[in-house]
Amino acid sequence: MATLVTSKKGRTEVKKQAKKQSKKKFVYFFGNGKAEGKADMKQLLGGKGANLCEMTNLGIPVPAGFTITTEVCDLYYKNNKNWPAGLEGEIREHLARLEKAMGAKLGDRNAPLLVSVRSGAAVSMPGMMDTVLNLGLNSDVVQGIIIKTENERFAWDSYRRFIQMFGDVVMGVEHEAFEHILAAKKKQVGALQDMNLSAADLKDIVRQYKKIYKDHTGEEFPQDPIEQLFKAINAVFGSWNNPRALKYRELNSIKGLIGTAVNVQSMVFGNMGETSGTGVCFSRDPSTGENVFYGEYLINAQGEDVVAGIRTPKPLGVLKKDMPVVYKELVGYRDKLEDHYRDMQDMEFTIQEGKLYILQTRSGKRTAKAAVRIACDFVREKVINEREAVLRVQPKQLDQLLHPTFDPKVKKKKIAKGLPASPGAASGEVVFTAEHAEELAKKGTKVILVREETSPEDIAGMNAAQGILTARGGMTSHAAVVARGMGKCCVAGVSELEIDYDQKLFKAGGAEVREGDWISLDGSLGEVYLGQVKTAEPQLDQDFDRMMKWADKYRKIGVRTNADTPHDAQVARKFGAEGIGLCRTEHMFFEADRIIAMREMILAETTEDREKALGKLLPIQRRDFEGIFVAMDGLPVTVRLLDPPLHEFLPQEEESQQEMAKVMGVSCEVIRHKVHLLNEFNPMLGHRGCRLGITYPEIYEMQVRAIVEAALSVKRKGVTVHPEIMIPLVGTLREFTFLKERSLKVIEQIFAEKKDKVSYSIGTMIEVPRAALVADEIAREAEFFSYGTNDLTQMTYGFSRDDAAVFLEHYLALEIIDRDPFQSIDTVGVGKLMKMGIEAGRKTRPNLKVGICGEQGGDPDSVSFCNSVGMNYVSCSPYRVPIARLAAAQASLRQKK
């Protein structure tokens, strides 16, 4: 178990902040427009305490209160859980100030003051420590509240909640004991929900709660509010070191704190009649970003009533008519807070008997569209500069802008949840085979392809479908990778999906879905819905373009794309890609005319036969490359030579094998035998990548020829081209040298044949851990490195991305890992290896170009990591290019800070 860690730095800061006061001060007051602390005193007052002071000093009407410093918490522990001398006096003194400020008194039934007692450390630890609300209630005060609010039910319910919370938090009475009574009462009176209980029911519950309290603690429930208060303060101190909080600090590496502050703040009530009310508001429209005051409120209500949805809140405009003075005041605070915090604010307010209180303000959550618009507006309004604007939009959010979305207001029937493998929204009829998907799509039917998992043979069908749903495979499974490349919605690894191909149906979430039924997928959430849900197409506006331009201005690291076709290349270029970082050649082999030649190549028994088959593939590959080079005119294109094991190109099922036998004019036995021979226990670690290139050099020679001939051919047409030939899966210098030498021979031969040249480079992927370890050697010959972080992560962790979903789910739930390392680079382990590789490589070749082409290349945190280790570029699927551009700019701006 971790123990409390305090750092020198934390203590020094506290002392400095405390020193400013002439004598040691334990308690800081805020209220009536003045506070004794300010925002930069977080170490001493905690985040919440410092912010309450800050707002108070701004003239915002925050309910008054006081903060007991973090230093007191430290002393409390050092002093064997006793208060330091003088603390009690200071608390009583500040309580008196508070009572005066609020015109109410703790325990006074005529002017009752209720307070909240909350924790608040210098670093936010949401939900980890304890809170007590409604403190001050007792059998006497509850009567006063009834009179004040004219709401007997509310008063008893508040009292009941207070006893439960106090009993649980302060005295350690298991809350099940209270829940049990509540449940019994509901059963007794036939109430389905808490709100069906009457005032009398609640009053009876209070009676029973008090008994429970006594049974468990041996004492009566304290009627003295001061006793309540002191006990609650100690409970908050105690919660600083509860196992949950310790674990949270350990997991989040929160160190150097000396304790929590305790905030005692008066509670205000919006349910004290028709001059009271409560509401939430945004300083701008959080959905569109428009600069209009936006919000809703309820008269004579508590905050929870707004959430509960029993009464319909009114739009803020109505308040202008209902309470014009209050409204005007609110608008003033809105302006003040937005000006002060220089961001769109999400505020909670309560009106108690005509007096407006602001309970909380924070930067408001917003849609991507709003985020971009607000940031641009702020720049136009000269509130922030471009740099700040770039930092204001979460890169991942941009996905919303680039893909179709469902209308969030439409009710959907969710039947399953899987991995959000490729963002976007799609509806279509269910089909179970790629062929069927193609067939129906040709007729204009929208389809969703549902498969156990997909394989390269399914690509055409995936392309024809609106979206893809798989039962197996992770975020970097075939389905996920290909779908992201296509910008197509995909939900993967839905383990509860039971597909019955024979019956042409699947079961999930109690539903049975048959071929032809409509379903809808949200690829951003990983959710599957029954039926058709309307989608909205994405629209990119001028503010988006502006934001992207700023991003490009401030980022240092390049952004390329992973694209295998001219179409993908064009899409990516439109999104701002500065080249292709990964062009996979194998996908090109699956189309009808190619797969036959590819299979002839695989079945060939001699080098001659293999070369003959490769001869058929050469012109096809050359044409593909020409198209890509033209689309990327002026930009570099990295082409990876054949990577997957050959068995991926052969059919695994009996039926398809027979078909193939017929087409190729050989016996099915020949094919079965070849499939058997190529079968591997662990194909990921098998005969693939440069290992194929070395055992069958003629394959890579054909590919190099296709690349260079294509480059020369488009060059003649005026296209500027710089092919980068990339050898995959290299683990030793000699593998690379062997293939580089052969490639150079082919290239020189072509240059001689064509009497023309073109600039090119030859580099390698770093995806086998060993490559990173011996990067200094490999860089002697390799002109560039591209980190294949999918494989590198697989091998460094020993996690097969196709199989790991089963236990990664557990790992995430148990917090064994914080994030799926296939989504975001594991900077501690895999990242260390990457850093070593870059440093070693550049030691040998100082100008070594280094990029990343793994899936994580489009993940903002990973982009930031790649920026920090000095990579030249990241490469990601076309639809993630804008995300990467923004993330790169933010990384660069944050690094400067």
Next chain:
Amino acid sequence: MATLVTSKKGRTEVKKQAKKQSKKKFVYFFGNGKAEGKADMKQLLGGKGANLCEMTNLGIPVPAGFTITTEVCDLYYKNNKNWPAGLEGEIREHLARLEKAMGAKLGDRNAPLLVSVRSGAAVSMPGMMDTVLNLGLNSDVVQGIIIKTENERFAWDSYRRFIQMFGDVVMGVEHEAFEHILAAKKKQVGALQDMNLSAADLKDIVRQYKKIYKDHTGEEFPQDPIEQLFKAINAVFGSWNNPRALKYRELNSIKGLIGTAVNVQSMVFGNMGETSGTGVCFSRDPSTGENVFYGEYLINAQGEDVVAGIRTPKPLGVLKKDMPVVYKELVGYRDKLEDHYRDMQDMEFTIQEGKLYILQTRSGKRTAKAAVRIACDFVREKVINEREAVLRVQPKQLDQLLHPTFDPKVKKKKIAKGLPASPGAASGEVVFTAEHAEELAKKGTKVILVREETSPEDIAGMNAAQGILTARGGMTSHAAVVARGMGKCCVAGVSELEIDYDQKLFKAGGAEVREGDWISLDGSLGEVYLGQVKTAEPQLDQDFDRMMKWADKYRKIGVRTNADTPHDAQVARKFGAEGIGLCRTEHMFFEADRIIAMREMILAETTEDREKALGKLLPIQRRDFEGIFVAMDGLPVTVRLLDPPLHEFLPQEEESQQEMAKVMGVSCEVIRHKVHLLNEFNPMLGHRGCRLGITYPEIYEMQVRAIVEAALSVKRKGVTVHPEIMIPLVGTLREFTFLKERSLKVIEQIFAEKKDKVSYSIGTMIEVPRAALVADEIAREAEFFSYGTNDLTQMTYGFSRDDAAVFLEHYLALEIIDRDPFQSIDTVGVGKLMKMGIEAGRKTRPNLKVGICGEQGGDPDSVSFCNSVGMNYVSCSPYRVPIARLAAAQASLRQKK
């Protein structure tokens, strides 16, 4: 392409050696019992030149000659391939000395001198550079030789060979041109072999060779021996930088040499009548090591006649009678050379007209038995000390002593070759299933189990068989690992093996072998023979024990064993194991009574059901551990918790699944479904090791309980026990902590239950690359590390050991890698990671115990590496323990040097 690298050190050394002479000396003479150089002048004279000087100075009658220094070679290249001034004069001067010493003259038909011209650099580069023999022959001299030898055929054959060699080596005439003429002549006269050609035939060939020479070079074949000599010297200089030699130096990292020396030495002939002869001899018996002079010779013969096997050589004893003076002289040289080189010598000698010449001496190759005996004898004779004796035996050779062997004299019919997966020799009847093997073995039949590959289900059958033969899988495949553990002979990965289980036969090397036919396996060579070959059982003598005792005295690193049963543990302990470094618990689950409970556990749908099944396994495991702890009384035992994926415990074939369904009382569908669910794309990177322990904590909890209860139980019987609980496949600290915490809870509970304690430790395997990268973190909690280099190598290279054989074969042939990294640790890549991990781990925990339990733990080079990086112990299969002990001692002694 690599370029010539010369290091400062090399040059300095040459200058120093050259400086000893007052004037720059290009040529060094040796002959007549005196030489101008000595053994330590290798840099200047090359290895061969320096040794010829050394032997001459010892008074050994070496044929006289002279050496042109490596410095001349350097000058030759610097001087645009011209001789330095003065060289020609020095050569002529030394030639004259040589002629005088030999009483013969170059080109003199009455007293013809023939010489050899050979390369010789400071570091041996066998076969990489050029040699010319019989130089000095021309149309005139050949007649003199005929007279001298009275052997016309020999004279013409020598001349023919000289023309061919000179033409090829010196003038670059393709040797195919010569071979073509030879072949045509043989066809013409109906000769099957060269030796069937008559003197006349050879004379005619000489005529044709000369024509070829002229056709290709445009010159007549040179008749002037001086011209021959000078050209040959230049050819040797030229060969220093031929592509073969450059590549060899690059691959072997030979740097710092400035060139080759050239040795011109007189040739002597053993075929000059009945007072001439030739032979080879060993200073001691190379087979038994006995101190007797051993060898054979032929009168009136050339060296090649001894090898050709046409005439049967006579044992050396006969020479004693035939030529007593020569024999006595030879015995004197034998003693002198053995004394000087302090090792058993293998000498070649020639008697020319009654005069004895020693052509070569070197340390003699010997059997393991002889190596041990000779080393021990030398210590007894005070020739060497114990340290040197330990260094004299090759650790790998010991395998011969520990396993049965075939009589090397028996002729065998080899039908296939695979990997030498587990050493030893075995004969038996072919069976194709493990069950059948068990059945027949019970009846006393000796069987060889032949399988495509083996799986854990086959273990009992493997144990029953004499040897195992598989068609697939590498040196660390299941078959190989298990066989080595059992000390059983195994040949694995014989790719040419075509097994037909249905027909119960296999085909290989043109033979068809049916069930019941006898075959024999040599597991040390990886060879398969037809029929029964007699084997000899190993016998360990006192000298072996002595050698092992010395090894233990000088080694620093501990040697443990990988053992899963009490029997294996006993065997290993007998061989000197100091504990168990790896006890795999999974093998324990395969026996009949256990597999059912194991399968119940796997089929369990709830934690309760799983715990019930585990409850059945607990007493069984406990008994197993008790047996092992007793066998290892006083020594540490590292137990690895369950590692393999669960599907390994379920039958994959329909038939076995049905059987299992019957036994378990469930439907076959249930089993099929479970097998399907557990099926993985890459099981090596899947749900196994600690990942299983985390998803099903109750499995490891049961195992920890079994280990600790067993330890307490044997402790009560007076056994000293220290269990080390090892968690496999850890990649992150949190995985380890999660499982350690749970284990501690179980252990504390047992201690409380039993009111007794036992010392133990909890550590982890380092086998996932990430574990080595974050070893500093993991060492915070782990008390020991054990490197699982099988998995670590798999993941660091990205090579599946079950699949890599296909391309590793190519890799070795193409010299992409020098060695199979699964046999010997890849020190550059995997080793770097290991070193990092040890250093990082010890930074956190300075006394961290580190070992290795991968297959390489028994490989001498890997033992040396483990010693150099400061490991505490290596662990290997029982039969490799003596090898590891000796290798460890050598590593330690070499490190001291």
